[in-house]
Amino acid sequence: MRGVTGTRPPAPEGERPAGTRRARPAYDHSSLVEVAARVFNERGYDATSMEDLSAAAGITKSSFYHHVRGKEALLRAALERALDGLFGILDEPAATAGTPLTRLRHIVRRQVEVLVGELPHVTLLLRLRGNTETERWALGRRREFDAAIASLVREASAAGELRAGLDPAVDARLLSGLVNSLVEWYRPGRVPVDELVAEVDRMAFEGLLAQGPAGDGRRA
Amino acid sequence: MRGVTGTRPPAPEGERPAGTRRARPAYDHSSLVEVAARVFNERGYDATSMEDLSAAAGITKSSFYHHVRGKEALLRAALERALDGLFGILDEPAATAGTPLTRLRHIVRRQVEVLVGELPHVTLLLRLRGNTETERWALGRRREFDAAIASLVREASAAGELRAGLDPAVDARLLSGLVNSLVEWYRPGRVPVDELVAEVDRMAFEGLLAQGPAGDGRRA
DNA sequence: GTCTATAGAACGATAGAC
DNA sequence: GTCTATCGTTCTATAGAC
Incomplete structure (x- = not known):
């Protein structure tokens, strides 16, 4: 189901099995x-x-x-790398099995990891304004990804796994916004990735408050 | 204390008492x-x-x-309008009295309102890259604002009002990132502002989960 | 007549095409 | 290296409201 809409360009040449070396510095x-x-x-x-x-x-x-x-072609390759990383998450076992909430939470955590691991490429993706055809293509793919997240938020909400009462579509936007905002300040080295993952997960799902929510216990 | 660093340009001419009309359309x-x-x-x-x-x-x-x-001058005026709106929040009574958490929560909610009310200006502010002197000036002011938020998060955390265990500096970044990410998708009309405020507040402070956190009850 | 929003023309600078 | 297009900006003039 995923990755169907995206047109896949001809396989990038210049790929080389790991470990293979060149005599010259070999800009790969x-x-x-x-x-x-x-x-x-x-x-x-x-x-x-x-x-x-x-x-x-x-x-x-x-x-x-x-x-x-x-x-x-460079732009496209960079954007593909970001998108491949993101869509790859959706195909992972933990993203396809379990309750909607479990899957969502796994995806969010992995999304932070991919974002950090592919920081320049994802940053580029998130700053697109849609001027060229390539940019519009990437924006379309990105919207597909966001739609997958939104769909999962909706499922989790319908299953009563998320706080009831407000708009799942807005929650999905906020969730994506929270994760994506990392590219604006995160730089490797200062904060360990696993700590960052834990912080984002905690903020998104449990919130910043010390005590639990003023739970009225109702389900949707 | 606030607004001290910003250099204020000469008062804009062309201001006119409300109610005074011009024969021509009079672009203000x-x-x-x-x-x-x-x-x-x-x-x-x-x-x-x-x-x-x-x-x-x-x-x-x-x-x-x-x-x-x-x-x-137009760029500067637009950025000033965004910054005046944001810094104005810090001077409101509810932002200067109460516990750190109460003040922080008020600021976040008002920040959403200002962001929506001044959407084009704040969007401009958040997309600055620092090429010109004016841009760098605005970025400096914006950093001041973020620092005020970060300081409040630190206070609230030290007071035990926030979940213990992780980095308040990171939490502050995430909180600002969550709020600021609104400019990337929010457009007036579809979602009422008060609902948006409630959603952001809820996500930031209570999280998305239906049940309370797996609280271990410890304090910092 | 005075005031001012609007417009046409043109200047100096500069960035890109060739 | 030259040529041209365009940019930000300024100057001068007109037309309508009071």
């Missing part, structure tokens, strides 16, 4: 994509020239072109 | 600032020309200049 495709994503985030996609990208990678523009097809 | 300064903020958000500040702005306002570029000092 994925590290150049990461550099590109970082510069795109700093300067903005439009404002970034191929000169900027090759300079950031430490090679000349012509060498750079030997490794990548072009600017838009 | 604040509505032009709002239009500008909206277009800045759509196109990005750099990519927006004065031609774009005047066209969006429905007058020619030269007419537009009769009402505003220039592009950067």
